[in-house]
Amino acid sequence: MARERVEVSLTINGRTYRDRVESRLLLCDFIRHVAGLKGTHVGCEHGVCGACTVLIDGRTARSCLHFAAAVEGSAITTVESLATEAALHPIQQAFHESHALQCGYCTPGFLLTTVELLGRNAAPTTEEIRQALTNNMCRCTGYANIVKAVGVAAAAMRGDGAAKA
Amino acid sequence: MKPAPFKLVAPRSREEALAALAEHDGDARVLAGGQSLVPLMNMRVVQPGVLVSINGCRDLDYIRLEDDRIVCGALARQAAAEESDLVRRRCPLLADAAPWIGGMANRNRGTVCGSLAHSDPLAELPAVAVATDAEIVLASRDGRRTLAATDFFVGELATAIRPGEMVEAARFATAWSGERTAFLEVSNRQHAFAVAGVAVRLDLAPDGRCRDVRIAVMGGGPTAMRIEAGERAVVGTTIGVEAARAAADAVERAVDPPTDIHADAAYRRRVLGVLTMRALQQAAGRS
Numbered sequence: 001m002a003r004e005r006v007e008v009s010l011t012i013n014g015r016t017y018r019d020r021v022e023s024r025l026l027l028c029d030f031i032r033h034v035a036g037l038k039g040t041h042v043g044c045e046h047g048v049c050g051a052c053t054v055l056i057d058g059r060t061a062r063s064c065l066h067f068a069a070a071v072e073g074s075a076i077t078t079v080e081s082l083a084t085e086a087a088l089h090p091i092q093q094a095f096h097e098s099h100a101l102q103c104g105y106c107t108p109g110f111l112l113t114t115v116e117l118l119g120r121n122a123a124p125t126t127e128e129i130r131q132a133l134t135n136n137m138c139r140c141t142g143y144a145n146i147v148k149a150v151g152v153a154a155a156a157m158r159g160d161g162a163a164k165a
Numbered sequence: 166m167k168p169a170p171f172k173l174v175a176p177r178s179r180e181e182a183l184a185a186l187a188e189h190d191g192d193a194r195v196l197a198g199g200q201s202l203v204p205l206m207n208m209r210v211v212q213p214g215v216l217v218s219i220n221g222c223r224d225l226d227y228i229r230l231e232d233d234r235i236v237c238g239a240l241a242r243q244a245a246a247e248e249s250d251l252v253r254r255r256c257p258l259l260a261d262a263a264p265w266i267g268g269m270a271n272r273n274r275g276t277v278c279g280s281l282a283h284s285d286p287l288a289e290l291p292a293v294a295v296a297t298d299a300e301i302v303l304a305s306r307d308g309r310r311t312l313a314a315t316d317f318f319v320g321e322l323a324t325a326i327r328p329g330e331m332v333e334a335a336r337f338a339t340a341w342s343g344e345r346t347a348f349l350e351v352s353n354r355q356h357a358f359a360v361a362g363v364a365v366r367l368d369l370a371p372d373g374r375c376r377d378v379r380i381a382v383m384g385g386g387p388t389a390m391r392i393e394a395g396e397r398a399v400v401g402t403t404i405g406v407e408a409a410r411a412a413a414d415a416v417e418r419a420v421d422p423p424t425d426i427h428a429d430a431a432y433r434r435r436v437l438g439v440l441t442m443r444a445l446q447q448a449a450g451r452s
């Protein structure tokens with residue numbers, strides 16, 4: 001089978017990246033190797049672990065389950081969009097302060113999953129947080145601090161300083 | 166792993182998609198959300214020569230009421246169905262089952278019709294389709310045909326789709342006037358492979374008597390199954406414990422579940438019985 005190459009142009013974090021790539025190139029590999037954005041991690045490559053989670057048109061998606069050429073025209077958002085030069089995003093800050101990561105491999109996926117959750121529900125219960133995170137795997141932390149961090153982030157983003165502790 | 170090479174075709178409309186499928190007769194697969202197909206491609210279990218991505222076909226992206234049916238076009242995402250007011254009001258079983266399909270990241274991309282076309286014996290939407298007397302609309306360049314869900318699912322990962330055809334839409338029956346629903350499932354983790362699940366629709370008269378009922382199971386055999394013997398056990402009753410138990414027994418007798426690493430056949434059969442009882446009682450408002 002001929003290695004067909006196609007021209008692909010993707011908007012990632014508001015910037016356009018263009019290249020001729022094989023049609024089989026996965027979105028996660030376009031993000032990492034064409035756009036050079038290494039924050040999107042690749043774990044299982046078949047949709048199970050959540051490490052590769054990005055936002056497609058504002059909603060979470062597995063970047064290992066999409067072909068770059070098939071998502072042209074969509075807006076892709078990766079973990080690099082969260083922090084500014086000056087400060088971490090409140091969700092990142094909460095993960096940092098709550099010790100919600102050890103090796104950090106799973107973290108980008110958890111962060112973007114949390115972005116979607118808190119965008120839809122500013123004050124999730126612990127049960128709702130656990131529910132939203134069921135599809136992301138972490139092999140280090142045991143999850144307790146991740147669940148806690150999401151609650152801390154929600155409080156911080158609501159401007160609810162008292163709940164932060 | 167990475168998928169084997171393939172040729173990607175990206176039609177912009179239903180017409181173009183059907184033309185592409187006709188041209189690549191037999192060697193083409195339709196790519197919608199990709200949540201079932203791409204894992205199999207990444208593991209090289211399937212290696213289609215041509216993928217016809219319908220993600221650019223806006224005319225296939227709809228959920229609407231038509232001839233008193235809830236119709237999901239080929240590009241309607243599972244999350245869109247789950248969040249649709251129309252679906253919640255007129256086809257509540259579909260909304261009940263959606264959270265079980267996969268995580269949000271999967272439902273955001275996966276389509277209703279894609280899950281039906283995949284015909285996984287342990288998937289939720291085929292059971293919903295069977296329980297809602299759904300019609301599956303198949304289209305090819307030569308025309309359209311419509312099959313009952315029970316005729317569409319022919320086996321494990323096997324459907325009545327012919328080369329050159331695609332699932333254009335799924336048409337779910339709208340709720341009965343006294344509709345009450347329940348969808349229950351057991352799995353080792355919520356979004357891992359399921360052990361088994363049961364979908365129930367009841368039409369309850371004002372006096373609580375069951376005028377009509379559908380019981381469909383997943384994990385009871387190679388396809389989603391409607392269990393009519395179970396339905397006969399509860400129709401006309403007020404769904405007391407005795408009737409629910411009789412339905413559960415009928416389900417356990419009718420199924421022939423698979424054994425895999427997640428559960429063996431005997432356990433699945435028992436789970437199906439228990440879930441049937443619980444689903445009937447929950448739908449009837451007794452739990």
Ligand code: FES
Pocket residue numbers: 041042043044045046047048049050051052053062063064065
């Ligand atoms: S790498 Fe995509 S879900 Fe694991």
Ligand code: FES
Pocket residue numbers: 100101102103104105106107137138139140141
């Ligand atoms: S911090 Fe190591 S996998 Fe989650």
